[in-house]
Amino acid sequence: MKTIETVIEQAVNLVIDAGEMLLYNVDDKKVISKSGTANFVTEIDIGVQDKIVKGLKEILPESNIIAEETAENEFLLGKYTWILDPVDGTTNLMYGYKYSAIALALFLEGIPYAGIVYNPYLNEIFTAQKSKGAFINNKPIKVTENKLLKDSLVTFGTSPYNRAKADETFRITKNVFLKCRDVRRTGSAALDICNVAAGRTDGFYEMELQPWDYAGASIILEEAGGKITDWQGKKLDYINKTAAIATNSYVHDELMEAIK
Numbered sequence: 001m002k003t004i005e006t007v008i009e010q011a012v013n014l015v016i017d018a019g020e021m022l023l024y025n026v027d028d029k030k031v032i033s034k035s036g037t038a039n040f041v042t043e044i045d046i047g048v049q050d051k052i053v054k055g056l057k058e059i060l061p062e063s064n065i066i067a068e069e070t071a072e073n074e075f076l077l078g079k080y081t082w083i084l085d086p087v088d089g090t091t092n093l094m095y096g097y098k099y100s101a102i103a104l105a106l107f108l109e110g111i112p113y114a115g116i117v118y119n120p121y122l123n124e125i126f127t128a129q130k131s132k133g134a135f136i137n138n139k140p141i142k143v144t145e146n147k148l149l150k151d152s153l154v155t156f157g158t159s160p161y162n163r164a165k166a167d168e169t170f171r172i173t174k175n176v177f178l179k180c181r182d183v184r185r186t187g188s189a190a191l192d193i194c195n196v197a198a199g200r201t202d203g204f205y206e207m208e209l210q211p212w213d214y215a216g217a218s219i220i221l222e223e224a225g226g227k228i229t230d231w232q233g234k235k236l237d238y239i240n241k242t243a244a245i246a247t248n249s250y251v252h253d254e255l256m257e258a259i260k
């Protein structure tokens with residue numbers, strides 16, 4: 001019987017191996033539009049997902065896998081459940097913007113247990129395991145100690161798949177911008193949350209995220225000392241679409257108030 005540490009180590013190696021597929025030349029990618037504005041899937045999304053799903057079934061044959069490009073997911077956090085985003089930042093990938101990641105989470109008995117987020121362009125792999133801290137390339141990371149929003153760098157997402165939320169998002173962002181040091185928009189929620197974990201930014205928010213957008217990164221953030229909730233301050237359930245705020249924990253309430 002494999003130990004859970006062995007399972008996680010094998011999953012990390014699988015994600016790193018699959019990450020090579022994101023480095024293919026942009027001209028080699030066919031793009032398929034999905035439902036909704038600016039909602040795309042490339043042949044690389046599908047290839048990465050197929051490779052990782054096959055590998056995860058070999059690592060833990062009895063596990064449930066919730067994945068972005070799967071038509072019929074079983075949204076239940078059973079004994080062993082993986083949540084996978086094969087490419088977080090698909091539009092970036094299409095344009096060769098080099099800010100995309102593979103994001104993977106492991107849940108045990110419904111509890112978030114391990115997170116893996118890999119940015120192959122920078123060769124950075126963020127990892128975390130419950131009660132064991134968070135790391136980039138095996139080096140420990142921690143959130144910033146900024147206590148005030150006015151001293152904070154904040155990233156945000158624009159929910160491009162639901163542009164009906166654009167006016168509200170940018171109204172909120174103007175208010176946040178006037179109260180913080182500066183704002184950024186990158187196009188990858190998983191990497192934005194991980195950058196809060198790494199102390200590169202102080203906060204992140206988005207009005208609409210799917211479980212695969214935030215699951216792996218949120219575990220890394222919390223193990224780095226950060227906090228993630230919905231916009232009302234409630235814990236995320238990891239199986240539903242949600243609005244999210246991720247911070248160093250110190251500015252959480254102030255950012256939440258600025259968003260409200």
